Amino acid sequence: MTPMTSSPTILLIAGHWLGAWAWADVLDHLSTDHPGAIAMTLPGLNGDDPDRAVRTLDDQAAAILDVLARSGVSEDQPAVIVAHSGANAPVSLVLDQHPALVRRVVWVDSGPMSTGSAFAPNLPEEVKELPLPSFDVLEQQASLDGLSAEVLERFRARAVPEPGPVLRQPVELTNDARHAVPTTLVCCSIPSAQVLDMARAGHPMFTDVAALEHLDVIDLPTGHWPMWSRPRDLAQVIRSAASRAT
Incomplete structure (x- = not known):
C-alpha cells in the first residue's frame, strides 16, 4: 500500500444512543492533520427532533449521503467513513447503495451487517424507543x-433513546460491490482472532466479514466505547487508515 497524496473527508458516526458529541476527544487528536474530519448525529438521535422516534434506517442512510454530498465527497473524491457499533446498519446501506463514494470504511468494535439482519427484529411494535x-x-x-465514573455520567446525561423503527428494520442489501470497499476492522472488546474465527465459522x-476483499484488522484492546477510553490511540488508527491507498 502507498500513501494517498490528498486528505480525504473523514466522517465519524457513533452507535446507539449517541450523537456527534461522542467523538469530541477523537476529533481533538485528528484536528492537526485532518481538519476536515467531521462527526454527525444520525436522524433519531437528535433529542430536539420532535419526530425522532419514527426515524428509520433509510432516513439515517439518506442523512449520511447528504452529509457526504455537502462535504464535497464524490466518486472522484471518496470519503473515509468511521462507523462505531450500531452505526453499522445505516453505513451498510450506504456501502450497498453507493460503494464508490467510500474510499475506506473503518468499523469500530463493529462490522458490516448481512442482508436481512436487524438489531432487534422482535422488538414489539408498541415499543416506540429504547x-x-x-x-x-x-x-x-x-x-x-x-x-x-465521569464518562459514564456524561453518557447517561447525553444519551438519546434509540428509535424503535431503527432497531426493528432489517437491512436489505443487494450489491456485492460493497465487499470490495477497503475495510479496517478495529477490534476492541472482542480480539481480532476471535472475530475472524467467528466469521470463518x-x-x-x-457473516459479511468473511466476504470482504480488502481487510486490515487492528486490535485496540479496551471496552466498546474506545472514543472515550482510548481516544488518542483510536485517532491514530483512523489517521493510518485514512492515509492508506484503496
Whole structure:
C-alpha cells in the first residue's frame, strides 16, 4: 500500500444512543492533520427532533449521503467513513447503495451487517424507543472497560433513546460491490482472532466479514466505547487508515 497524496473527508458516526458529541476527544487528536474530519448525529438521535422516534434506517442512510454530498465527497473524491457499533446498519446501506463514494470504511468494535439482519427484529411494535439501559444491564451486552465514573455520567446525561423503527428494520442489501470497499476492522472488546474465527465459522454477526476483499484488522484492546477510553490511540488508527491507498 502507498500513501494517498490528498486528505480525504473523514466522517465519524457513533452507535446507539449517541450523537456527534461522542467523538469530541477523537476529533481533538485528528484536528492537526485532518481538519476536515467531521462527526454527525444520525436522524433519531437528535433529542430536539420532535419526530425522532419514527426515524428509520433509510432516513439515517439518506442523512449520511447528504452529509457526504455537502462535504464535497464524490466518486472522484471518496470519503473515509468511521462507523462505531450500531452505526453499522445505516453505513451498510450506504456501502450497498453507493460503494464508490467510500474510499475506506473503518468499523469500530463493529462490522458490516448481512442482508436481512436487524438489531432487534422482535422488538414489539408498541415499543416506540429504547432508552439507554442501566449500566448493570448494559455491561452484560457490551464491555464498559476503560470508562471512568465521569464518562459514564456524561453518557447517561447525553444519551438519546434509540428509535424503535431503527432497531426493528432489517437491512436489505443487494450489491456485492460493497465487499470490495477497503475495510479496517478495529477490534476492541472482542480480539481480532476471535472475530475472524467467528466469521470463518459463519457466525451471523460476522457473516459479511468473511466476504470482504480488502481487510486490515487492528486490535485496540479496551471496552466498546474506545472514543472515550482510548481516544488518542483510536485517532491514530483512523489517521493510518485514512492515509492508506484503496
